[in-house]
Amino acid sequence: MTKTCRECNEDTDEPVPVALEHVASGAGRVVYLCPLCRYALGLVPLDQHPRDSYGFPLYEAHAL
Template sequence: MTAICRECDRDTADPVAVALEHAASAGGRVVYLCPPCRRLLGIMPLSEHPEGSHGFVRYVREHAP
């Protein structure tokens, strides 16, 4: 699967799902980052979110702003 990185706008063959984009009238969609951007920003992959996170962006503890 390929996707466009939300941060750098480049195609990536190894996208990392990091959040769910919420929309008032629609179901929303998954937000993807390329691995370098995800590490640089310190964003936790969606697959590692704790239960009840509702898909909002979460930061890895050591990179938390």
């Protein structure tokens, strides 16, 4: 499944879901990054979020 990275706007065959985009008027969207941007930004993949995170972006401990 090819998705466009939210950070670099390049298409990737290995999209990593990192957050849920919340909107007040309806359903939100999943935010996808390419593996390089996900690592560079230090974001935790969505499937590794704690159950109570509500999908907001989480940063890994090593991120600056």
